[in-house]
Structure formats: structure tokens, C-alpha cells
Amino acid sequence: xxxxxxxxxxxxxxxxxxxxxxxxxxxxxxxxxxxxxxxxxxxxxxxxxxxxxxxxxxxxxxxxxxxxxxxxxxxxxxxxxxxxxxxxxxxxxxxxxxxxxxxxxxxxxxxxxxxxxxxxxxxxxxxxxxxxxxxxxxxxxxxxxxxxxxxxxxxxxxxxxxxxxxxxxxxxxxxxxxxxxxxxxxxxxxxxxxxxxxxxxxxxxxxxxxxxxxxxxxxxxxxxxxxxxxxxxxxxxxxxxxxxxxxxxxxxxxxxxxxxxxxxxxxxxxxxxxxxxxxxxxxxxxxxxxxxxxxxxxxxxxxxxxxxxxxxxxxxxxxxxxxxxxxxxxxxxxxxxxxxxxxxxxxxxxxxxxxxxxxxxxxxxxxxxxxxxxxxxxxxxxxxxxxxxxxxxxxxxxxxxxxxxxxxxxxxxxxxxxxxxxxxxxxxxxxxxxxxxxxxxxxxxxxxxxxxxxxxxxxxxxxxxxxxxxxxxxxxxxxxxxxxxxx
Numbered sequence: 001x002x003x004x005x006x007x008x009x010x011x012x013x014x015x016x017x018x019x020x021x022x023x024x025x026x027x028x029x030x031x032x033x034x035x036x037x038x039x040x041x042x043x044x045x046x047x048x049x050x051x052x053x054x055x056x057x058x059x060x061x062x063x064x065x066x067x068x069x070x071x072x073x074x075x076x077x078x079x080x081x082x083x084x085x086x087x088x089x090x091x092x093x094x095x096x097x098x099x100x101x102x103x104x105x106x107x108x109x110x111x112x113x114x115x116x117x118x119x120x121x122x123x124x125x126x127x128x129x130x131x132x133x134x135x136x137x138x139x140x141x142x143x144x145x146x147x148x149x150x151x152x153x154x155x156x157x158x159x160x161x162x163x164x165x166x167x168x169x170x171x172x173x174x175x176x177x178x179x180x181x182x183x184x185x186x187x188x189x190x191x192x193x194x195x196x197x198x199x200x201x202x203x204x205x206x207x208x209x210x211x212x213x214x215x216x217x218x219x220x221x222x223x224x225x226x227x228x229x230x231x232x233x234x235x236x237x238x239x240x241x242x243x244x245x246x247x248x249x250x251x252x253x254x255x256x257x258x259x260x261x262x263x264x265x266x267x268x269x270x271x272x273x274x275x276x277x278x279x280x281x282x283x284x285x286x287x288x289x290x291x292x293x294x295x296x297x298x299x300x301x302x303x304x305x306x307x308x309x310x311x312x313x314x315x316x317x318x319x320x321x322x323x324x325x326x327x328x329x330x331x332x333x334x335x336x337x338x339x340x341x342x343x344x345x346x347x348x349x350x351x352x353x354x355x356x357x358x359x360x361x362x363x364x365x366x367x368x369x370x371x372x373x374x375x376x377x378x379x380x381x382x383x384x385x386x387x388x389x390x391x392x393x394x395x396x397x398x399x400x401x402x403x404x405x406x407x408x409x410x411x412x413x414x415x416x417x418x419x420x421x422x423x424x425x426x427x428x429x430x431x432x433x434x435x436x437x438x439x440x441x442x443x444x445x446x447x448x449x450x451x452x453x454x455x456x457x458x459x460x461x462x463x464x465x466x467x468x469x470x471x472x473x474x475x476x477x478x479x480x481x482x483x484x485x486x487x
Contacts, residue, residue, distance in 0.1 A: 004298050007084070007085045007294045008291055010085050011088060011089065011287050014093065015287045019283050021430075022097060022283070023097075023278075025421055025428075025430060026097070026098065026101045026278075028101070028275045028276060029275055030274055032275055034104060034272055034273055034275060035103075035107045035108035036270055036273060037273065039107060039108070041371065043182045044108075044183055044361065046183050046184045047271060048268070048272070048273075052188060052192050053268050053271060054285055055195035056191045058198070058288055058289065059191045059192075059198065060191070060267070060351060061096070061264055061286065061351075062254065062292060062347065062351070063351030064145070064320075064347045064348045064351075065260075066292040066293040066296065067292070067320070069254050070252055070296040070297035071297070071300040072251050072300075072320060073248060074297050074299075074300025074301045074311060075308060075311060076244060076248050077301065077308075078301065079244065080248065080252060080300075080301075081294055083252060084252060084294055086256075087249070087252075087256030087257050088255065088256055091410075092255070092256050092257035092286050092410075093283050093290075094414070095257055095410055095413055095417070096262070097283040099266075099413050100265040100278050100281065100282035101278050102114050102416070102417065103270075104272065104275055110131070110362040111131060111262050111263070112124050112128035112362060114416065115127040115416050118420060119416070119419060123416075127416075128362070130408055131362055131409060133405050134259060134402065134405040134406055135260075135263050135356070135358055135359040135362065136355075136359060136386075136387070136390075137398055138260055139352050139353075139356045140391060141348075142351050142355065143168055143175070143387060143391050144168075144391050145321070146171060146348045146352075147167035147171055148164060149321050151166070168391050169388075171352070172384055172387065172388055174349065174353065175352060175353045175356050176380060176384055178354075178356075179353065179356045179376070179380045179383075180376050183271070187357075194346060194347070197339075199288075201328075201339045204332055204336070205295055205299060206298075208331035208336075209298060209303065213302035213303055245457075245461065246441045246444045246445040246460075249441045251403075252293065253403070253406050254289060254293065255297075257410050257434070259405070259406045259407065259409025259410035259412070260351075260409070262409065263358045263359075263409075266358070266361065267354065267358055268281060268282075300323065303326070303331070311323070314326060356383060356387075360376060364379065400449070401451065404442070404451065404452075407445065408442050411441075411442050414432075414434050418432040432475075435471075436468045436469070437468070439468035439471055440461075440464040440468040442464070443460075443467045443468070444461055444465075445464075447459070448460035
């Protein structure tokens with residue numbers, strides 16, 4: 001139980017004390033006019049209160065990411081909690097905050113456009129490709145997962161509602177409306193309520209686990225993990241030999257660090273009415289997502305007295321959705337079962353529709369297309385049509401490409417934020433250190449994974465670390481050639 005409270009305390013202290021230090025480096029100006037105040041268009045640049053903006057940002061970045069990822073990460077044991085906390089405080093919260101701040105400073109533009117400003121057209125093109133790829137994969141994944149859940153509910157057995165294709169078309173229809181309509185028609189009205197639902201559900205699950213769970217991890221379990229292990233043992237702490245480096249970091253992204261979040265930040269940056277709200281909205285939403293991730297990582301460990309084998313068996317049988325249902329119904333009864341269905345059905349849909357909306361914004365920004373109704377319709381319709389055909393492919397294959405593009409984009413955003421701080425002449429280490437680590441992890445993953453180069457772990461680690469160091473040296477050398485400028 002103590003390890004859970006330590007984890008939550010570190011996340012809160014990170015926001016309270018490290019957050020203001022990071023904010024100071026970013027150059028927040030409460031007197032500056034925001035993009036919403038200068039570019040109000042009634043579609044995307046619409047004023048939103050900070051509380052509502054926080055709940056929308058929280059729900060947009062969360063979905064089922066901080067639920068499913070930590071449940072899968074629980075296979076690694078208590079080390080999953082350690083990664084969530086360290087990754088969030090030193091990486092994820094910083095990543096989310098600067099993705100929002102840079103967009104605020106650049107008229108609410110998407111990150112690829114900002115990359116073109118601070119680096120060059122090549123880096124802009126790379127970020128544009130991987131941003132669009134990630135958003136598209138997120139949208140497709142969050143069509144397939146809720147459709148699969150809804151079509152398999154016992155309530156619908158024997159009816160047309162049990163058909164997967166039916167739910168795919170229903171979800172696609174909703175995505176079409178949410179992508180096309182102004183942000184204040186659906187998203188700003190409903191999503192704060194769904195954000196509150198996630199907070200309530202997480203609080204109830206956490207309370208039930210702390211009171212009733214049979215196998216709560218202890219602080220000693222974390223020390224025992226490190227004590228007396230060789231380097232190789234630490235990399236493969238479970239019976240199936242799943243390597244911590246780099247797979248744990250790709251398994252638990254939401255809650256620790258996720259590139260998808262940077263695609264959502266510009267959407268909210270266009271709606272803030274003061275730059276001072278950036279920390280509570282962007283940094284605060286990520287800190288809260290870290291708490292959600294800690295709860296579900298704890299649930300994945302504590303709710304299974306049989307340990308790894310029992311959790312792995314249920315995951316093999318029905319995936320993380322079945323684990324969520326098991327935990328919720330076991331500890332919260334009927335109410336928990338209803339909330340579990342809502343969580344794994346509604347939450348991914350709220351991330352999927354904002355993924356497609358962000359994809360629309362990113363593409364139209366990149367090609368300087370005005371956001372008229374006709375233009376939005378002309379782009380949204382073919383994107384969602386292609387997404388439908390993608391749902392016919394293997395879910396596991398799409399998920400692997402999603403995981404890689406997610407980590408690659410988060411690392412790219414951290415390098416972009418490093419350049420932003422370099423140009424400001426402020427303390428760049430808050431972003432450059434996690435950028436170096438993220439590069440090492442991302443390169444190690446793609447060089448060792450079958451979807452990449454399928455090299456040995458030894459070579460992959462060496463290539464990853466070398467690439468990260470070379471990138472940092474290159475950035476320093478490039479920066480020395482240019483004068484520091486105030487922003």
C-alpha cells in the first residue's frame with residue numbers, strides 16, 4: 001500500500017514544485033493575447049474555461065490508454081509503477097506542457113508546423129508524416145477496440161447488435177460528426193462529464209483495491225527486484241522473458257509519456273484565454289493521467305493472487321478489457337460492471353474522434369487549407385472511409401505500429417522543445433535529457449523488433465544509445481552557429 005501512496009505523492013510534488021520551475025523556462029506571459037482571442041472563428045478557436053479545458057484535455061489524452069497500458073505493464077511487476085512515476089515527472093508532463101506552450105506561442109498551430117519554424121522543412125516533413133500516421137492509427141485502434149467490446153456483450157447476443165460491423169459503422173458515423181462539427185457542439189459539452197466519470201471510476205477502484213485486494217505490492221518488492229539481480233535478469237524479470245528495455249516503455253505510454261498527447265494539445269491551445277492556464281491544463285492533465293495509470297498498474301498486480309500466471313492467463317483469454325471487467329465487478333459489484341463497460345467503450349471513442357479531428361487540423365494546417373465546412377467535409381469523408389477498410393486488418397499489427405509511432409513522436413516533440421529552450425537561452429536540460437533517453441528507447445525498439453530490423457538486444461541497445469548521443473551533439477553544434485533570440 002505504501003508504494004502506491006509514494007507514487008501518487010511524487011506525482012503531486014512534481015506538479016507542485018518541478019512544474020513552476022519548468023514554467024519559468026517556458027516564458028509564460030499572462031498579459032499576452034492568446035490565439036483564441038486573436039483568431040476566434042467559432043469552429044476551432046472557441047473560448048473555454050480553464051476547468052472545462054482541463055477535463056477535455058484529460059479525457060482526450062487518456063481514453064483507455066492509462067487503463068489498458070498499465071494493466072499490460074503489470075506483467076513486469078512493481079517496476080511498472082516506478083516507470084510510470086519517473087516517466088511522468090521527468091518526461092510525460094514536460095512533453096505535454098511544452099507541446100501546449102509551443103502551440104500557444106504559435107497561433108495554436110500543430111506541432112509539424114512549429115517544427116518547420118524551429119528546425120527546417122525536412123524535420124517538419126518527418127514530424128508531419130509520423131504525426132498523421134499516429135493519429136490515423138489511434139483513430140483506427142479506437143474504432144476496433146470499442147466495437148469488439150460492444151459486439152460481444154451478452155446483452156446483445158442473438159440480435160443484430162452483436163455484429164462487429166454494425167458497431168464499426170456506428171462509431172465511424174459518430175467520428176464523422178465529431179470531426180466535422182465545431183468543437184463547442186459535442187466535445188466541450190459532453191467530454192467534461194466523461195472526464196469526471198473517469199476520475200470517479202478511478203477513485204472507486206483505488207479505494208476498493210486498498211481496502212480489499214489480496215496482493216498489494218510493497219516497497220520492499222521494488223528493492224527486491226533490484227537487489228542481487230544481474231544486468232540480464234533486470235532486463236527480463238518475468239517468466240516469459242519480456243525485456244524491460246525497451247518493451248516496458250512502449251507498453252506503458254499513456255500515464256508515463258505518449259506522443260499522442262502532443263497531437264491533442266494544439267486543439268486545446270486554440271481555446272485557452274490566458275497563457276497562465278497552460279500548466280494546470282497541460283501539465284496538470286498529464287499528472288492526473290499518471291495517477292490513473294498508477295491505480296490500474298496496482299490493480300493489475302494486486303487483484304491477482306496467482307501473480308503473473310493468473311494475470312497473463314486472463315489477458316490471453318480476453319485482453320485488458322476482460323481484466324478491467326474482472327477488477328471492476330470483483331470489487332465494485334454491479335455498479336462496477338456498468339462503469340467498466342462505459343470505460344472500455346466510451347473512453348476509447350472519445351480519444352478516437354479527437355484523433356481524427358486533430359488529423360484534420362494537422363493536414364489542413366500543413367497545406368494551408370482554410371477550415372471551411374466544405375474543406376472539412378472533403379477531407380474527413382475519405383479519411384474515415386480509409387479507416388473503415390483498415391479495421392479489417394489484424395488488430396495486433398496495427399497496435400505494434402501505433403506503439404512505435406507513439407514513442408517516436410513523443411521523442412521528436414521533446415527535441416523540438418529543446419530547440420525552443422535553446423533559442424530562449426533558458427535551462428534546456430528539462431527537455432534534452434528525456435529527449436536523449438526517448439531516442440535511445442525508440443531506436444532500440446525499432447532495431448530489435450520484428451517490424452523493424454530484428455537485431456539482437458545487445459546491438460539494439462548500443463545503436464539506440466549511440467544515436468541518442470549523436471542527436472544531442474548535433475543539436476548543440478547547430479545551436480552554436482545561431483544567435484540566441486528572445487521569444
